[in-house]
Amino acid sequence: MADTIIDIHPHVISPDEARYPRSPLGGILSDWARDRPVTPERMIEAMDEAGVARCALVHASTCYGYDNSLVVDAVRAHPDRFAGVFSVDVLRKDAPERVSEWVDKGLSGLRLFTTGSTMPEQAGWLDDPRTFPAWERARDLRIPVCVQMHMKAVDQLRVLLARFPDATIILDHLGSPDARDGAPYAAAQSLFDLAAYPNLYLKATIRNVRMIAEGGGPFEPFFRKVVDVFGASRIAWGSNFPTSGASLSEIVSESKRALAFLTAEERDWIFRRTAERLYPSLAR
DSSP states (O other): OOSOOEESOOOOOOSOTTTSOOOOGGGSOOHHHHHSOOOHHHHHHHHHHHTOOEEEEEOOHHHHTTOOHHHHHHHHHOTTTEEEEEOOOTTSTTHHHHHHHHHHTTOOEEEEEOSBTTBOSOOSOTTOGGGHHHHHHHHHHTOOEEEEOOGGGHHHHHHHHHHOTTSOEEEGGGGOOOOTTOTTOGGGHHHHHGGGOTTEEEEEEHHHHTTTTTTSOOHHHHHHHHHHHHOGGGEEEEOOTTTTSSOHHHHHHHHHHHTTTSOHHHHHIIIIIHHHHHSGGGOO
8 A cells, every 4th residue: 555644533632721721512521632632743743653644633522612723723833744624613603704714724624523422412403404504614615524423313414415515525433333234234224325425425433443342343344345335535544543542553553454455546545545635735
């Protein structure tokens, strides 16, 4: 596979709580943000150790809510290594202005956090019409919108995919599909059906690689089908570092081993080329 690796799902945390106040979504600071924070400077060291050339830093909503200042400062300080993905409250009337504000400050993508470690239940607002102006702004600015959700929200996602066919949408963690039933993976059919929407991309993370350990089913045959259905050019890799407790080097090594069954061209798309398509500033 190509030497260049781009990571589209790491997070950074600052120890400076005065400059970067903590206000986590759900009101609870995530365990990983409290116990194993990684500063932007340490992230670069970890990237160098792991052989990761560049990354799209994903704003830590479970630490900072909708204040994306840390990611802005990290991208400004290290534009050769970082792009940035921000979050806003898309239900607010001023959401389009907030989207433009963070893009003007140098960030390259929007993320909608509808469920996660501090908000385990799937939110119901994903396709709320009040969010449509923010979607329109992201589409017009030509930035991708990454959606963190469970597959129980797939009908809401379909509404958005159909309503905004010119918007680029990324599904975090493959939507956390259930692959325990084995081939042909009927329980995950709703994920495969999404391949009909050409504006949808998938983010495959270490969480997906560890499907067996997490009780989600064997990874290799399931992911072979994902690649066959969507195509590698619609899939990008993310480490989710430092949420799992493993080092970035360990995550990269584990991910390389897990994806070794793919062709060299498929791996190159997943580890680099799709990321460059989604976040052009990461291309060199």
